[in-house]
Amino acid sequence: GKRQDMPHPHCAVFSPDGKLIAVCDKGTDHVHMYSIDYGTRTLKEVTRWKVTAGYMPRYAAFHPEKPFFYHNNEGNALVSAYSYDTSGNFTMTGEYDAAPDGAEEKTEQQGLCIHPSGRFLYDAVKGPEAITVFEIDQENGSLKKIQSLCRDYDWLRTIQVSPCGRFLAAAYKDSGKAVIYKIGDDGCLSETGFEYDCIRAAGIVFM
DSSP: OGGGSSOOEEEEEEOTTSSOEEEEETTTTEEEEEEEETTTTEEEEEEEEEOSTTOOEEEEEEOSSSSEEEEEESSSSEEEEEEEOTTOOEEEEEEEEOSOTTOOSOOEEEEEEEOTTSSEEEEEEETTTEEEEEEEOTTTOOEEEEEEEEOSSSOEEEEEEOTTSSEEEEEETTTTEEEEEEEOTTSOEEEEEEEEEOSSOOOOOOO
């Protein structure tokens, strides 16, 4: 397709120990892992792998404590899960559907983030405009869908969990809204009533 006629790196994410940098290239269907060569101030590729053609890997997240790694895809509603070792060898452990049950719209995934506790993963699904919540199995990294929160705004573009783990912020790009949700002890989202006007926001950072 027209979005895969050249390389298109879409995110770069550090592992918790700072030794790896994951880069998702949605243009070539590859995930690359780099380390930093501080002597030459360059990136050194540790490993890379090609996902199924047309997946278009987009956003990535490392578990904060366990050797688990996840990425979502622009070409579908699947979240891909991996385990990895200290040598940088990654093994896929599963794929999980983030679309809300019964969703019929064309879906593509946007933001992806993990709760600071490592217990929950949050995925933004454009189409149904849903934030899907997964519980992370702390033994093997598998995912269990526990909520899909849909809202009648256009283009859910990005999500981010606050460092304290109590709130999730979501930006709906075409509706020009940023919405704050409360995160319960069970990881599920609920309304806070706080939302703000913003101009086509595409990223969120907590300072």
